[in-house]
Amino acid sequence: MKRREFISLIGGAAAAWPLEARAQQPQVLPSVGFVGSDSPDTYTDRLRAFRLGLKSTGFIEGQNVVIQYRWAEGRNDKLSALTADLVQRQVTVIVAPTTPSVLAAKAATGVIPIVFFVAGDPVDLGLVTSLRRPGGNLTGATTLTLEVAPKWLELLHEMVPKATSLALLINPTSPNLADAQSRDLETVARSRGLKLHLLHASTDSDFETAFESVTRQQIGGLVISSDSFFFSRSAQLAMLAARHAVPTIFGFREFVAAGGLMSYGGSLAESFRWVGVMPGAFSRAKNHLTCLSSSPRKLSYSSILRPLRRLASKCHRRYLLAPTR
16 A cells, blocks of 8 residues: 555644743743543553653653643543633643644633644634644644545445445544544445445443444444544454454554554554644744644555454455555
8 A cells, every 4th residue: 555644744833832931930840731532541652652752852741841631531521621720720831632622722722822633624623724824822733534534435345345335433522523524434435335324432332332233234344433532442442343343444553453454544652742742842942933844644554464354254355365564
């Protein structure tokens, strides 16, 4: 599979790290507010990558920077209060690594710099005015999932060419992203003569129900949408896909690493390392930050042979013979 650029980092933010205030109060460490949509135990790998990114710019948690964590525990309706609390505490920068959390942060402050990581288009989400000149107080990274998601359905259909229907798993508590992905994939499904079933999951117990629905309705395969709630449950989703013998594709390599069938996307850990780099970049800026550069990111296809063999009766023969990546 040909590789191409994956992560798009958005250059610029109108507000620089307030170095002058720190100079007047040298005893006060800069503080980073981190707003997670889930619980801390589901963010273990991502936080490790985030701290590595922060460290690469010279900042180590507990030594020369304080990180104030706020967790919504899967309750997106709590994000507004959590971000408002960080604003009241006057943190130096807010890290909002999900679409719901950055929308809450944007509503809470137009002054404090915000670093985001989202799956959708930041312009369409109303976060920035353009990718080249975002304006305002936000900057961050996007996987541009809406550009990639149709490829997930195409790859899945190529693997199960006899399927007449596929399903898309979405999180209804994140409607901005869920609605956009649903519309795009329904268009692709129609163009291939497929019926697309929309399945909802916003709690752990919903996953079993979703996979049972796929089996009961004899749906040919499942696309897992790009949502932070699903990111942290790659292992659980991979296990359920294997148990129910459902051909499944997800957008990050971590899904395949956890035993899932296939993915088409980048590395979630690498993405979060870049999210950690950006707050550190603010601290090094002497003037307003006008550009954040990045090394190229890649989009790649991955699959593993063991689940392919379990699904041999459903998958196209050429996938069973092809080397995995």
